[in-house]
Amino acid sequence: MSQAVFVAGVGAISAIGKNVAECLDALENSRAGIGHMHYFNSLHRERLPVAEVKMSNDELAQLSGLPTTKSRTALLSMIAATEALTDAGIENLAAFRTGFISANSVGGMDKTENFFAEFLSDNQRGKLRDVVHHECGSISELVADQLGIKEYVTTISTACSSSANSIFFGARLIKNNILDVVVAGGTDALTKFTLNGFNSLMILDEQLCQPFDENRRGLNLGEGAGYIVLVSEKVAAFLKKKPVVTLSGYCNANDAYHQTASSPDGTGSFLAMSGALKKSGLQPADIDYINLHGTGTQNNDIAEGTAIRRLFDPRYPKMSSTKSFTGHTLGGCGGIEAVFSILAIEKGIIYPNLRLQTPMKELPFTPEINFIKNIQVKNVLSNSFGFGGNCTSLIFSKS
Amino acid sequence: MYIRATGNISAQKTFGHPPFLAETAEYTGNRLSCIEPDYKTFIDVKLIRRMSRIIRMGVAAAMECLQEADVKIPDAIVTGTAYGCLEDTGLFLTKMVEFNEELLTPTAFIQSTHNTIGAQIGLMLQCNNYNNAFVHRGFSFESALLDGMLLLKEKEAATVLVGAIDEITNISHTILSRMGFYKQGAVSSLQLFKKNPVAIGSKGTIAGEGAAFFLLANEPSSTDYAKLDGLKTFYKPQGVKEIEEHILSFLDAHSITFNDIDLVITGKNGDAKSDEIFDRLQQTLFTKNNTINYKHLCGEYPTATAFALWMAANIIKSGAVPAALEYSGSKENTIKRVLIYNHYQNLHHSLLLISAC
Numbered sequence: 001m002s003q004a005v006f007v008a009g010v011g012a013i014s015a016i017g018k019n020v021a022e023c024l025d026a027l028e029n030s031r032a033g034i035g036h037m038h039y040f041n042s043l044h045r046e047r048l049p050v051a052e053v054k055m056s057n058d059e060l061a062q063l064s065g066l067p068t069t070k071s072r073t074a075l076l077s078m079i080a081a082t083e084a085l086t087d088a089g090i091e092n093l094a095a096f097r098t099g100f101i102s103a104n105s106v107g108g109m110d111k112t113e114n115f116f117a118e119f120l121s122d123n124q125r126g127k128l129r130d131v132v133h134h135e136c137g138s139i140s141e142l143v144a145d146q147l148g149i150k151e152y153v154t155t156i157s158t159a160c161s162s163s164a165n166s167i168f169f170g171a172r173l174i175k176n177n178i179l180d181v182v183v184a185g186g187t188d189a190l191t192k193f194t195l196n197g198f199n200s201l202m203i204l205d206e207q208l209c210q211p212f213d214e215n216r217r218g219l220n221l222g223e224g225a226g227y228i229v230l231v232s233e234k235v236a237a238f239l240k241k242k243p244v245v246t247l248s249g250y251c252n253a254n255d256a257y258h259q260t261a262s263s264p265d266g267t268g269s270f271l272a273m274s275g276a277l278k279k280s281g282l283q284p285a286d287i288d289y290i291n292l293h294g295t296g297t298q299n300n301d302i303a304e305g306t307a308i309r310r311l312f313d314p315r316y317p318k319m320s321s322t323k324s325f326t327g328h329t330l331g332g333c334g335g336i337e338a339v340f341s342i343l344a345i346e347k348g349i350i351y352p353n354l355r356l357q358t359p360m361k362e363l364p365f366t367p368e369i370n371f372i373k374n375i376q377v378k379n380v381l382s383n384s385f386g387f388g389g390n391c392t393s394l395i396f397s398k399s
Numbered sequence: 400m401y402i403r404a405t406g407n408i409s410a411q412k413t414f415g416h417p418p419f420l421a422e423t424a425e426y427t428g429n430r431l432s433c434i435e436p437d438y439k440t441f442i443d444v445k446l447i448r449r450m451s452r453i454i455r456m457g458v459a460a461a462m463e464c465l466q467e468a469d470v471k472i473p474d475a476i477v478t479g480t481a482y483g484c485l486e487d488t489g490l491f492l493t494k495m496v497e498f499n500e501e502l503l504t505p506t507a508f509i510q511s512t513h514n515t516i517g518a519q520i521g522l523m524l525q526c527n528n529y530n531n532a533f534v535h536r537g538f539s540f541e542s543a544l545l546d547g548m549l550l551l552k553e554k555e556a557a558t559v560l561v562g563a564i565d566e567i568t569n570i571s572h573t574i575l576s577r578m579g580f581y582k583q584g585a586v587s588s589l590q591l592f593k594k595n596p597v598a599i600g601s602k603g604t605i606a607g608e609g610a611a612f613f614l615l616a617n618e619p620s621s622t623d624y625a626k627l628d629g630l631k632t633f634y635k636p637q638g639v640k641e642i643e644e645h646i647l648s649f650l651d652a653h654s655i656t657f658n659d660i661d662l663v664i665t666g667k668n669g670d671a672k673s674d675e676i677f678d679r680l681q682q683t684l685f686t687k688n689n690t691i692n693y694k695h696l697c698g699e700y701p702t703a704t705a706f707a708l709w710m711a712a713n714i715i716k717s718g719a720v721p722a723a724l725e726y727s728g729s730k731e732n733t734i735k736r737v738l739i740y741n742h743y744q745n746l747h748h749s750l751l752l753i754s755a756c
Contacts, residue, residue, distance in 0.1 A: 043500035105512065107534075116492050123573050131574055135481055136513065137535035141746075150634055154542040157483070157513035157534040165531055169546065176549055193488075196495050197508030254476075254521040254530040259509050271527055387509070388518025390530055 006243035009088025014224030015051035051222030051327025071108035072189035080225035088229035096180035099152035102140040103162035103186030104331035108133035159386030164334030185227030185335025209296035211321035214358040222327025226335030248397035251275025255389030266307030268391035276393040294321025324354035406464030420721035429581040431698035453566040456610035457516035468614035474556030475529035479539035481701030483513040537743025562612035563702035604668035607698015611705035624712035629752040666741030689728035
């Protein structure tokens with residue numbers, strides 16, 4: 001039970017790049033991926049900026065090897081999961097018990113909402129092939145089947161903390177000796193359903209978002225997928241490229257305050273972060289970097305910031321919200337930000353929090369605004385907090 | 400680990416713990432809807448009005464389960480749902496299309512997220528503990544159950560509330576009917592497995608829905624129903640031979656043989672092709688075992704195994720098999736160990752092993 005779980009590979013696709021190298025380059029050069037809608041179509045296209053993956057469905061299909069008729073959510077998932085597995089380079093994968101633990105928030109909704117327009121005019125109309133992958137789990141199965149993973153496949157959906165929970169669950173399946181290798185993370189494509197949902201909640205920024213800024217106005221929705229390959233100690237020993245990062249801590253807690261709003265003191269965030277620290281056996285002072293949930297909404301940033309103050313005061317680690325680059329990718333963000341957190345340790349880098357002009361006056365700390373390299377990063381805390389009060393924190397450590 | 404309490408809202412009279420399946424509700428047609436209770440004793444009236452039907456069913460089943468267990472705050476809440484909150488999803492989608500992305504209110508969107516029911520339970524209990532939601536088709540409940548069982552094994556929790564919730568809506572029923580999942584014509588639910596010209600050998604099943612919760616605990620208590628000994632899932636097996644291998648290895652892992660199993664509950668659903676697998680296993684593996692079915696009572700849905708687990712727990716606790724289950728074994732024989740084998744569309748197969756305390 002006490003065995004370590006290693007990170008053997010990472011893969012990501014987001015508005016700032018179709019693979020990890022492109023994402024890293026954008027992070028290093030402060031190049032955000034948020035802007036006008038080009039591929040996604042909505043009535044709100046002139047008003048609401050989004051963080052699109054800069055590829056059409058046809059291009060994504062070609063890159064993923066899946067048919068172009070499949071949900072964009074599955075195409076994104078396939079691309080990032082494949083990159084992670086390739087990066088891990090596990091030669092005899094078939095010899096191990098391998099699982100795919102994915103996450104998403106609305107399954108194949110991008111196709112369902114197209115179907116729905118026709119269906120509403122006549123319930124015998126609309127192409128069934130557009131709703132056949134509506135279920136969240138169906139998206140995961142499209143990808144698992146293509147990857148050839150059969151031993152264990154499941155899907156988690158806890159809103160914005162979905163893919164942090166899939167990484168958490170994947171690690172436990174290894175620790176409990178149920179699986180040897182787990183591809184874990186999550187995916188979401190932009191959909192009208194979520195864009196209009198967040199718009200009706202009035203928490204979308206009509207400009208580029210400014211997480212942790214005193215004058216923040218809301219979040220920008222994004223899309224993408226991020227996966228990591230977790231392996232047991234036994235598998236790690238077989239690998240040519242020796243893993244250097246472990247998932248050392250994790251905790252899932254519930255804010256139990258409101259269906260969509262965080263409690264003012266960030267109870268859930270505090271419990272998730274402190275629980276993850278306890279699990280890892282680390283002290284707050286051991287954390288070198290926090291990849292913030294940092295959506296840019298009034299409510300999230302003050303709740304998260306207050307919880308950080310309570311836990312870390314007076315010694316604050318460096319921190320930033322990479323959602324200032326990628327937008328909020330919902331079911332994908334825990335996976336994408338896990339990838340960024342792991343790279344921070346492997347490469348000794350810290351990412352900037354873009355567009356931070358005026359630090360929040362309630363908080364005694366300011367997120368990092370510059371890209372930093374050649375720095376020792378041993379332990380990174382990654383936060384993912386979602387609707388329903390679902391708060392999950394992960395800690396990655398240098399082994 | 401122990402099944403300390405249950406709460407179940409289904410197409411049968413199951414809520415409020417009436418005598419175990421003493422009465423049977425019969426349905427004609429291909430849609431079995433839940434018999435909903437008066438929610439007022441379990442949920443605040445103001446809250447009830449705001450909740451959609453699936454949220455009410457899920458929250459009420461969870462509350463009944465916690466009351467029976469006499470647990471105020473469980474150490475974890477884990478839910479499984481394949482389709483999530485379909486009514487709210489359909490409502491928001493409909494308005495979005497009708498009003499062309501304008502003038503939308505957020506309520507339906509907020510309640511459409513797949514973790515809504517687990518979150519609402521957490522909110523009502525003011526429970527800050529572990530809260531997770533699995534959404535994997537015919538594995539949704541089994542994944543939630545595995546998470547709960549592991550939390551107990553890891554000693555991260557002493558009590559875990561695990562449940563499954565899925566609903567039928569007019570929209571989902573229309574779409575799934577168009578996909579050819581359901582029988583056409585006036586089929587009696589209780590005749591689903593009978594040799595009558597409508598049901599036997601015909602294509603399609605009958606649609607079901609349900610909300611069933613279980614309180615699992617590491618320590619025994621005076622209210623325990625049964626012990627939950629094991630769970631195994633397997634995905635897309637290549638033929639019956641592979642299914643047989645999985646079942647045999649599951650029994651092997653628990654050091655038992657078919658002789659040690661007093662009752663097998665199978666997930667037959669009336670669809671000729673789907674039921675072929677169960678019929679084959681009857682001839683190869685379950686040759687000497689008493690076998691019963693359950694989907695004539697609750698209908699077919701991706702989380703129907705939660706109904707089967709509720710049934711198995713009650714059979715073990717009461718020591719009797721109600722007439723509705725058409726049990727042909729010896730009445731005197733006390734049932735000590737039950738195996739549940741289900742498959743959903745021959746994609747998601749699961750095995751559950753339950754025994755007397």
